[in-house]
Amino acid sequence: xxxxxxxxxxxxxxxxxxxxxxxxxxxxxxxxxxxxxxxxxxxxxxxxxxxxxxxxxxxxxxxxxxxxxxxxxxxxxxxxxxxxxxxxxxxxxxxxxxxxx
Amino acid sequence: xxxxxxxxxxxxxxxxxxxxxxxxxxxxxxxxxxxxxxxxxxxxxxxxxxxxxxxxxxxxxxxxxxxxxxxxxxxxxxxxxxxxxxxxxxxxxxxxxxxxx
DNA sequence: GATACACTTCGATCGTTGTCAAATGATCGA
DNA sequence: TCGATCATTTGACAACGATCGAAGTGTATC
Numbered sequence: 001x002x003x004x005x006x007x008x009x010x011x012x013x014x015x016x017x018x019x020x021x022x023x024x025x026x027x028x029x030x031x032x033x034x035x036x037x038x039x040x041x042x043x044x045x046x047x048x049x050x051x052x053x054x055x056x057x058x059x060x061x062x063x064x065x066x067x068x069x070x071x072x073x074x075x076x077x078x079x080x081x082x083x084x085x086x087x088x089x090x091x092x093x094x095x096x097x098x099x100x101x
Numbered sequence: 102x103x104x105x106x107x108x109x110x111x112x113x114x115x116x117x118x119x120x121x122x123x124x125x126x127x128x129x130x131x132x133x134x135x136x137x138x139x140x141x142x143x144x145x146x147x148x149x150x151x152x153x154x155x156x157x158x159x160x161x162x163x164x165x166x167x168x169x170x171x172x173x174x175x176x177x178x179x180x181x182x183x184x185x186x187x188x189x190x191x192x193x194x195x196x197x198x199x200x201x202x
Numbered sequence: 203g204a205t206a207c208a209c210t211t212c213g214a215t216c217g218t219t220g221t222c223a224a225a226t227g228a229t230c231g232a
Numbered sequence: 233t234c235g236a237t238c239a240t241t242t243g244a245c246a247a248c249g250a251t252c253g254a255a256g257t258g259t260a261t262c
Contacts, residue, residue: 016129022120022124023121023124026220028116045239052222054239056220058241059219059221060220079239094202095196098194098195098199101193125250127250144209155209155210156211156212160210175209175258177208177259178208180208
């Protein structure tokens with residue numbers, strides 16, 4: 001039912017793409033929003049207080065997912081995003097905590 | 102005698118420029134080299150095993166310094182770089198450790 | 203001084219990236 | 233099945249950034 005979009009395996013998560021993904025104000029804000037809750041959140045533009053268009057938000061979700069920071073899964077016509085806390089923590093211990101503090 | 106190049110004060114170090122500075126393979130390598138020792142190191146191209154020219158290295162040192170990650174000071178005709186461990190640790194605890202591990 | 207040295211700055215190039223408008227694709231309800 | 237309505241993908245563009253060669257700046261040495 002819920003289809004998960006392609007993402008790197010835990011071992012394939014690399015530091016440079018992760019830092020590149022985090023080094024953007026919009027994406028950093030998105031990651032911080034995701035970190036506030038343990039539940040997955042909707043990808044929808046309306047859910048976030050950002051001054052960007054839908055295609056741009058979609059682009060940022062993709063960058064985060066391809067870097068290995070998030071998981072996206074599709075359910076009907078809504079998409080859910082979730083922070084890959086454990087995977088990132090396993091690869092780069094302390095990184096998320098440091099960035100989110 | 103030793104003149105220190107302009108750099109942001111500790112409180113002025115921001116997370117996005119720091120992440121941007123670290124999100125480049127060359128600069129990440131430089132930071133890792135600096136982290137190996139507590140002593141300042143020379144800026145000179147010959148000190149590092151990099152396949153870039155002197156102007157490019159100079160550019161990277163500048164980005165690191167302006168982000169607040171390093172201190173550069175001039176002594177005669179050599180320049181010395183040093184990681185701002187304490188300042189970065191104070192602003193973003195655990196970040197350097199996570200990135201350098 | 204004149205020269206050599208150690209970088210930096212300048213100017214240009216070229217790939218990357220954040221952004222949007224328009225087109226596409228997918229899902230739900232009638 | 234057919235629109236209506238979402239978000240995503242595509243295509244295009246402007247801004248940014250990494251890079252280099254050439255020229256500039258300041259320091260030591262002769």
